[in-house]
Amino acid sequence: MQPENLIQLLAKSFADRQLFLVGGCLRDRLLGREVSDLDLATNARPDEIRRRVEEWADAVWLVGEKFGTVGLQKNGAKVEITTFRADTYDGVSRKPEVAFGTDVRADLSRRDFTINAIARSVHTGELLDPFGGQRDLAARLVSFVGDPAERIREDPLRMLRAVRFCAQLEFELDPAAAVAIARAADELPRISFERIREELDGILLSPKPSDALRLIIDLNLAAHVLPELLTLHLPEPGRHHMKDVLEHTLDTVDLVPAENSLRYAALLHDVAKPETFSSDENGVHFYRHEKIGADRGRAILSRLRQPSALIERVARLVEHHLRIPQYRAEWSDSAVRRLMFDLGDQLEAAIAVAEADVKASDPSDYPEFNQRLEELRARIAEVGEAAELARMKPLLNGEEVMELLGIAPGPRVGEVLDFLLDQQIEGNITSREQAVTAVREQFSSH
Ligand code: ATP
Numbered sequence: 001m002q003p004e005n006l007i008q009l010l011a012k013s014f015a016d017r018q019l020f021l022v023g024g025c026l027r028d029r030l031l032g033r034e035v036s037d038l039d040l041a042t043n044a045r046p047d048e049i050r051r052r053v054e055e056w057a058d059a060v061w062l063v064g065e066k067f068g069t070v071g072l073q074k075n076g077a078k079v080e081i082t083t084f085r086a087d088t089y090d091g092v093s094r095k096p097e098v099a100f101g102t103d104v105r106a107d108l109s110r111r112d113f114t115i116n117a118i119a120r121s122v123h124t125g126e127l128l129d130p131f132g133g134q135r136d137l138a139a140r141l142v143s144f145v146g147d148p149a150e151r152i153r154e155d156p157l158r159m160l161r162a163v164r165f166c167a168q169l170e171f172e173l174d175p176a177a178a179v180a181i182a183r184a185a186d187e188l189p190r191i192s193f194e195r196i197r198e199e200l201d202g203i204l205l206s207p208k209p210s211d212a213l214r215l216i217i218d219l220n221l222a223a224h225v226l227p228e229l230l231t232l233h234l235p236e237p238g239r240h241h242m243k244d245v246l247e248h249t250l251d252t253v254d255l256v257p258a259e260n261s262l263r264y265a266a267l268l269h270d271v272a273k274p275e276t277f278s279s280d281e282n283g284v285h286f287y288r289h290e291k292i293g294a295d296r297g298r299a300i301l302s303r304l305r306q307p308s309a310l311i312e313r314v315a316r317l318v319e320h321h322l323r324i325p326q327y328r329a330e331w332s333d334s335a336v337r338r339l340m341f342d343l344g345d346q347l348e349a350a351i352a353v354a355e356a357d358v359k360a361s362d363p364s365d366y367p368e369f370n371q372r373l374e375e376l377r378a379r380i381a382e383v384g385e386a387a388e389l390a391r392m393k394p395l396l397n398g399e400e401v402m403e404l405l406g407i408a409p410g411p412r413v414g415e416v417l418d419f420l421l422d423q424q425i426e427g428n429i430t431s432r433e434q435a436v437t438a439v440r441e442q443f444s445s446h
C-alpha cells in the first residue's frame with residue numbers, strides 16, 4: 001500500500017483527533033530517503049487507537065516495551081501510533097516515568113534530536129518544528145533538543161544514538177553536542193549492552209563506519225562500547241609504510257560490504273595483534289593473532305549479547321582470515337579442500353574479508369593478490385563440493401572408535417576423530433571399511 005493512501009486512511013479514522021507523522025519516518029521523508037514504516041503520534045489513548053484502526057487493519061498489536069504504542073499492519077506496510085507522552089526521567093535508572101500527554105509540542109520536546117522532533121499533521125499537512133529540525137536537516141547536523149548535558153543525564157544512550165544517526169545519515173555532530181558527550185561519556189555504563197549493541201550494529205551497517213568509530217574514540221565512548229579499539233593504536237614498527245593497526249582496521253571495515261558478520265569480522269580480524277606482537281632479527285611478528293583473535297572476538301561479541309550464530313560466523317572468519325591472502329599456486333588440491341572445509345558456508349564471506357583486508361594493506365604485503373584470488377576461485381570451482389565438504393563428519397563416531405581400539409573416553413578419542421576427518425577431507429578415506437582399516441593401522445599399536 002502506498003504511504004499516501006495509508007495516511008489518508010489514518011486521517012479518516014482519526015478525523016476528530018490530533019494525528020501527526022513524527023520521528024524517523026518524517027525526518028527521512030524530508031530528506032528524500034526511502035521510508036518503509038510510518039510513525040505517528042496522537043492525543044488518543046492506546047485503547048482508543050486500537051478501536052479506531054481495528055476495523056480496517058490486517059493486524060493490530062501492542063508494541064511491547066514501548067509503553068503506549070499500538071502497531072498495525074495494512075497490505076504489508078507497518079505503522080506505529082503512540083499516544084503523546086509527557087514523561088520525566090529519574091536520572092538514575094533511565095527508566096522513564098511515563099505519563100500520557102495531550103500536547104504534541106510537549107511530546108516533541110522530550111525527543112532526542114532536533115531532526116527527530118518535527119511533526120506533520122495528517123489533517124492539515126502543517127509542519128511543527130519548534131526546535132529547528134529543518135534547519136539542522138539542511139545543515140546536516142545532529143543536535144540535541146534542549147540542553148545537551150541534561151538530555152544525556154536523562155538517557156545516556158542518546159550519546160550513542162547521536163553517533164549512530166551521524167553514521168546512518170552521514171551527518172556531522174553539532175559541536176555543543178560533542179562537548180557534552182565527551183564530558184558525560186562515563187555515564188554510558190548505565191546502559192545495558194543489549195541496547196548498546198543495537199546502536200553499534202546500526203553504526204557498522206552505515207555507509208562509512210570508520211568516521212563513527214573514530215567519533216566513538218574521540219568522544220571517550222570507546223572505553224565502555226569497545227575498549228579494544230583503544231589498544232589497536234599500535235604502529236607496526238620497522239616498516240616503511242607504517243600503518244597503525246587501528247587505521248588498517250577502520251579501512252577494512254569500510255571496504256567490506258555492509259553486512260553484519262562481514263563488518264564485525266573486519267572490525268575484529270586483527271584485534272589480537274597488540275597482544276601477540278613480537279620482533280626479532282627477522283622483523284615483526286604477530287604469531288597466532290588470528291587464532292587468539294577469534295577467541296577475543298567471541299568474548300567481545302558475547303559481551304555485546306550478540307546472537308551465537310553471528311558470533312560463530314565472525315569467529316570463523318577471524319580465525320581463517322590469513323588463509324585466502326596467503327593462497328599460493330603451489331597449494332595441493334587437498335590444501336584447497338581443507339580451506340573449503342574450514343570455511344564451510346563462510347567461504348564467500350571470507351573472500352570478501354580477504355579482499356578488503358588486502359586493499360587496506362600495503363600492496364607489497366600481498367603481491368599479485370588479484371591473480372592469486374582468481375586462480376583460487378577456479379580451483380574451488382573445480383573441487384566444486386564446498387557444501388558437501390562443509391557438512392562432512394568423521395565416518396566413525398566416538399563410541400565406534402572406543403570399541404574398535406578398546407579405549408575409554410578421553411582426549412585420545414578426539415585425536416582419532418580428527419585424524420579420520422583429515423583423511424576424509426584429503427580424499428584418502430571414502431568408506432567406513434577404509435576408516436576402520438586406517439584407524440587400526442594408525443592407532444592400534446599405541
Ligand atoms: P530509525 O530510522 O533508525 O528507526 P528513528 O528516528 O525512527 O530512526 P527510533 O529509535 O525508531 O529512531 O525512535 C523513534 C523516535 O522516537 C525518534 O525519532 C525519536 O524522536 C524518539 N526516540 C527514540 N529513542 C529516544 C530516546 N532514547 N530519547 C528520546 N527520544 C527518543
Ligand code: MG
Nearest residue numbers: 023024025039
Ligand atoms: Mg524507527
